[in-house]
Amino acid sequence: MKIGVVVSAGPYTHESSDTAYNFVKAAIAAGHEVPRVFFYHDGVNVGTRLSVPPQDDRNIQVNWSALAKEHGTDLVICIAAAQRRGLLDENEAQRQGKDADNIAEGFRISGLGQLIEMGIQTDRLVTFGE
Numbered sequence: 001m002k003i004g005v006v007v008s009a010g011p012y013t014h015e016s017s018d019t020a021y022n023f024v025k026a027a028i029a030a031g032h033e034v035p036r037v038f039f040y041h042d043g044v045n046v047g048t049r050l051s052v053p054p055q056d057d058r059n060i061q062v063n064w065s066a067l068a069k070e071h072g073t074d075l076v077i078c079i080a081a082a083q084r085r086g087l088l089d090e091n092e093a094q095r096q097g098k099d100a101d102n103i104a105e106g107f108r109i110s111g112l113g114q115l116i117e118m119g120i121q122t123d124r125l126v127t128f129g130e
Contacts, residue, residue: 004037004118005127007037007043011046018060021067036074036076038115039076040078041129065104075108076108083096086102
């Protein structure tokens with residue numbers, strides 16, 4: 001079964017990102033395919049490479065980046081939500097006249113079309129967040 005996942009709550013304000021991560025790992029381990037995870041609203045904050053959680057806390061961004069690298073899962077950050085929260089990839093930073101980017105490895109910025117496409121191409125769409 002192909003499963004699409006949406007994460008719409010911030011990484012350290014709600015357990016949604018952790019729950020989504022554990023769900024995706026379990027789904028893949030059970031033989032399902034999770035081709036894409038779409039980060040929306042405050043969920044886009046999962047994709048910043050500049051977060052520095054305390055040493056004794058989990059690093060949610062690193063977990064997601066490792067999952068993408070290991071399983072080829074497409075981690076898509078909503079461009080509109082990202083721009084509102086100051087998350088930019090290299091191309092978008094240049095286009096907006098900013099001097100830095102902050103998207104973590106394994107993540108990419110794109111539009112809501114990726115969410116619609118995911119809904120069409122998967123058997124189930126599971127949402128985590130508010």
